Amino acid sequence: MTQNTLNLILLKIFYESIVQAFQQLSGNKLRSFLSLLGITIGIFCIISVQSAVDSLEDNIRGSFEKLGNDVIYIQKFSWAEDPKMNYWKYFRRPAPNYLDFEVLDKKMRTAALCAFQIVVGAKTVKYRSNNVERVGLIGVTYDYGEMFDFKFEKGRYFSPTEYHYGSNKAVIGYTVAEELFGTIEPIGKEVKLMGRKVEIIGVLEKSGQDIISINNFDEGIFISYELAKKLANVKTNSPFGTLISVKADENISIEELKDEATGVLRSHHRLQPKEDDDFSLNELSLLSNILDILFTTLNRAGWLIGIFAILVGMFSVANIMFVSVKERTNIIGIKKALGAKRYIILLEFLIEAIILCILGGIFGLFIVYLTAWGLSNVFDFHIFLSWSNILLGLSISIIIGILSGVIPALQAARMDPVVAIRSK
Numbered sequence: 230m231t232q233n234t235l236n237l238i239l240l241k242i243f244y245e246s247i248v249q250a251f252q253q254l255s256g257n258k259l260r261s262f263l264s265l266l267g268i269t270i271g272i273f274c275i276i277s278v279q280s281a282v283d284s285l286e287d288n289i290r291g292s293f294e295k296l297g298n299d300v301i302y303i304q305k306f307s308w309a310e311d312p313k314m315n316y317w318k319y320f321r322r323p324a325p326n327y328l329d330f331e332v333l334d335k336k337m338r339t340a341a342l343c344a345f346q347i348v349v350g351a352k353t354v355k356y357r358s359n360n361v362e363r364v365g366l367i368g369v370t371y372d373y374g375e376m377f378d379f380k381f382e383k384g385r386y387f388s389p390t391e392y393h394y395g396s397n398k399a400v401i402g403y404t405v406a407e408e409l410f411g412t413i414e415p416i417g418k419e420v421k422l423m424g425r426k427v428e429i430i431g432v433l434e435k436s437g438q439d440i441i442s443i444n445n446f447d448e449g450i451f452i453s454y455e456l457a458k459k460l461a462n463v464k465t466n467s468p469f470g471t472l473i474s475v476k477a478d479e480n481i482s483i484e485e486l487k488d489e490a491t492g493v494l495r496s497h498h499r500l501q502p503k504e505d506d507d508f509s510l511n512e513l514s515l516l517s518n519i520l521d522i523l524f525t526t527l528n529r530a531g532w533l534i535g536i537f538a539i540l541v542g543m544f545s546v547a548n549i550m551f552v553s554v555k556e557r558t559n560i561i562g563i564k565k566a567l568g569a570k571r572y573i574i575l576l577e578f579l580i581e582a583i584i585l586c587i588l589g590g591i592f593g594l595f596i597v598y599l600t601a602w603g604l605s606n607v608f609d610f611h612i613f614l615s616w617s618n619i620l621l622g623l624s625i626s627i628i629i630g631i632l633s634g635v636i637p638a639l640q641a642a643r644m645d646p647v648v649a650i651r652s653k
Contacts, residue, residue: 245577247584261585264549267542268589268629269596271535276614276622277597278531282524284601284612298513300376301487303329303473303494307509322507323498325473327454327463329508330370332497333475339489341478344373345454347471349461354401354409354450355421361408365449366422368457374400376474377446382406384416384431387453395455397427403435404447422450423460483512539625542589543633550582550637561641562649575642582634583627590626594619 305324330345337343351363374386382403391398399422406415406429419426436446457463477486487510494508554561561574594614601612 243580247580261549264545265542265585265589265592267538267540267545268586268626269542269593271537271539271542271629272590272593272622272625273535273596274538275531275535275625276594276618277600278527278535279618279621280597280601280612280614282527283615283618284610285520286524287613288610299477299481299483299486300512301475301483301490302511303333303475303490304470304509304511308511324471325508326471329494329497330473333473333490333493336493337475337489339478339481339486340475341481342372342376342474342476344376344474345370345471346373346474347454347457347463349452349457349463352423352450354405356409356418359409359411361405364405366457367449367451368454368461368463369451370454373451373474376476379431379446380434382432382434383414384429386431391430392453392455395453395459397425397456398430398453399427400431400433400451401429402433402447402449405450406432425460427452427456483514487512539629542586543629546582546585546589546630546633547637549585550578550634551640553581554578554637554641557641558644558649561644562646562651565644565646566650571642574644575638578638578641579631579634582638583630586626586630586633587623590622594622597622 303325305322306319325345327345327347330343333340334343346367346369349366349368352366353360353362354364371387371389371392379386379400384400386400387396387398390396399420401409401415409415409420410418415429415432417428417430419428421427433446452460454463475486475490477483490510491506495506498507500507564574597618598614601614604610605612
């Protein structure tokens with residue numbers, strides 16, 4: 230038998246298997262629907278959870294890029310521990326202040342950038358008859374915009390002169406600009422803030438709903454730290470918190486950066502060798518580790534639910550195939566009597582089972598796509614169905630098709646042609 234002849238035989242088997250699979254579906258629609266429902270639900274459970282987790286991870290990676298995975302955040306509280314579990318330890322700690330920032334900025338050799346922020350409070354901003362209440366007013370040092378890679382919808386950041394002299398200038402978030410000015414051009418307009426007229430020089434691009442966000446840039450107003458000193462008493466600990474951000478220089482690891490920052494701060498705070506640190510060095514990997522546990526749990530839950538549904542579907546498809554073998558026993562006998570090899574009969578029924586499971590998988594993937602599309606339109610969070618998850622869903626369907634069809638296919642392949650022809 231030549232290779233071309235073998236290819237034609239296999240192509241014919243594949244075609245006939247597809248036709249017979251659709252005949253099974255159309256011949257008994259209710260039975261086929263109920264049988265494939267398990268496969269559909271199983272694929273939906275597994276792939277929907279995978280897609281949700283992938284979307285979350287994609288959002289978090291975007292947040293990491295925005296905040297920087299080579300940055301440490303010096304705060305009073307640790308991200309790796311619940312402050313309520315050790316309240317007095319954190320209560321006694323001083324909040325990082327501007328003096329800490331100055332020391333770090335001056336002495337650290339492993340840092341490329343160092344920035345300080347203080348949340349002045351939730352304030353009301355007015356423009357003519359419009360006002361926006363409870364807007365987060367944040368005083369920042371000059372390098373803050375570069376540290377967090379500010380992208381502007383309109384306008385610009387503070388100039389060195391404006392920062393140094395504490396000019397009445399402000400950069401506002403996208404949502405604040407939209408609510409305060411509407412369709413009016415905001416750049417160059419003066420707003421009333423804490424009894425002072427402040428000129429808007431920049432509007433930040435819309436950042437959206439990030440899962441991880443040190444600041445919600447959309448709903449904030451940023452002023453220079455020098456201006457913040459004129460508006461509020463920044464020497465006292467802010468009830469809303471302070472933050473020092475330190476970015477590693479090129480070819481400097483995050484561990485080297487943390488080691489030097491720890492040494493500089495301990496020396497500045499005059500801590501004895503046996504005394505614990507009175508500050509926390511946080512990094513995004515701490516949150517990443519916590520979220521990895523959450524994602525693993527969600528994935529396991531999706532697989533657990535999906536496997537039970539798929540097992541039901543697998544037995545249902547196997548049942549369809551046993552019925553199909555029984556209904557076509559005479560035809561199988563005739564084919565074998567005419568010289569059909571065992572592997573041809575085996576492939577015929579195996580491919581038929583795979584086609585049925587792929588159809589169930591496609592329905593499941595289609596429902597996942599519709600669900601993701603609907604949720605993405607309702608909520609400000611993009612959920613997507615990736616090609617890798619589509620391939621995963623189809624691969625699972627093929628595996629289930631093989632497992633559910635192999636026993637009926639073997640039964641058909643092993644039939645005695647004489648007995649098969651005489652059966653009714």
